[in-house]
Amino acid sequence: MPRQNYNNISINRRKFIAQITTAAGSAVALASPLGGFAAGFIPMQEWGTVGAVGAVGAVDTGVTVGQIMDMFIKEAPGAPFPNTVDTLKSGSRDVVVTGIVTTMFATVEVIRKAIALNANFIIAHEPTFYNHTDETGWLEKDDVYRYKADLLKKHNIVVWRNHDYIHGVRPDGVRKGLVDQLGWQQYEDSSHVIYNLATPMTLKALIGDLKQKLNIEAVRYVGDPEQQCKKVLLLPGAYGGKNQIQSISNTQPDVLVCGEISEWETAEYVRDARSAGKQLSLIVLGHIVSEEPGSEFMAKWLQTKFPSIKTTHIPTGSSLSFL
Known part of the structure; x- marks a missing residue:
């Protein structure tokens, strides 16, 4: 994806996603942020005192939340991003970090687990307070919001959202985490969104493989389970219907594997494409499961950069269940 698209990431998720998907078929040279870990290492000393969580046995590393944030932000070209x-x-x-948790959502359950781990810094990929910008004015009298906010305050837990920057590193940290978990690194072409599998798989077999590797209970799909799939368009997260459809048009895949859809957009396009004679299928993984590997990418980055700080990745899983 073109380098310049990352230099003007806005607060609006849709605009951000549009920027990184417009040229789905374009090639760009990507350099992994993992390659320069040693050069940015911050020396640390474990003091063995009671840390910011306030629990006996917590380790005061002397490293602050701000130092960790700033080091990761520097990994993203064009950072810091406005808005x-x-x-x-x-x-x-300024809080001194005693332990770190990476996760998709700083849920009440994740916060409780962080407290049990004596971890006072949660790095979440998605919002904490139920809207993209984490505005809380409209929630001030809501008892669920108050419970969560009070829990964080009581235990001195810092929550940082790492969304724009982890998408802004090269390669995109969320995509890299997902591709690594799928074992598809060698299949990626120069567009960085198309994966040409070594041998074709039926749609049914591909779905089974994705469910097994990503620990998914069920997926939604459009297509013939016996259709052969070799060229996969992989768009994790919420790219938006227009971007998904334009990417299909630009790359002509056998199947789109995506995070989430609006049912009245991409799914209807794929249904009409099949009726028009195209061999095109759609697999909807779910937003959370498609981006969860990005939080594992973040945990590995932290473990390499800050080995003296205990880092734990806590999967949130989907909030929705299947019957």
């Missing part, structure tokens, strides 16, 4: 949603949702940059 980013990647701000603190609770706590302060």
Whole structure:
């Protein structure tokens, strides 16, 4: 994807996604942010004192939330981004970190697990307070919001959203985490959204493979289970219907594997494409499961950069269940 698209990431998720998907078929040379870990290492000393969580046995590393944030932000070309949603949702940059949790959502359950781990810094990919910009004025009298906000404050937990910056590193940290989990690195072409499998698979077999590797209970799909699939368009997260459809048109895949859809957009396009004679299928993984590997990418980055700080990845899983 073109380098310049990352230099003007806005607060609006749709605009951000549009920027990184417009040229789905274009090639760009990507350099992994993992390659330069050693050069940015910050020396640390474990003091063995009671840390910011306030629990006996927590380790005070001497490293602050702000230092960790700033080091990762520097990994993204064009950073810092204006109007980013990647701000603190609770706590302060000056808090000394005793442990880190990476996750998709800073849910109440994740916060409780962080407390049990003596971890006072949660790095979440998605919003904490139920809207993209984490505006809370409309929630001030809501008892669920108050419970969560009070829980964070009581235990001195800092929450930082890392959305724009992890998408902004090269390669995109969320995509890299997903591709690594699927084992598709060698299949990626120069567009960085198309994956040409070594041998064709039926749609049914591909769905089974995705469910097994990503630990998914069920997926939604459009297509013939016996259709042969070799050329896969992979668009995790929420690219938006227009971008998904334009990417299909530009790349002509056998199947689109995506995070989420609006049912009245991409699914209807694929249905009409099949009726018009195209061999095109759609697999909808779910937004959370398609981007969860990005939080594992973040955990590995932290473990390499800050080995003296205990980092734990806690999957949130989907909030929705299947019957």
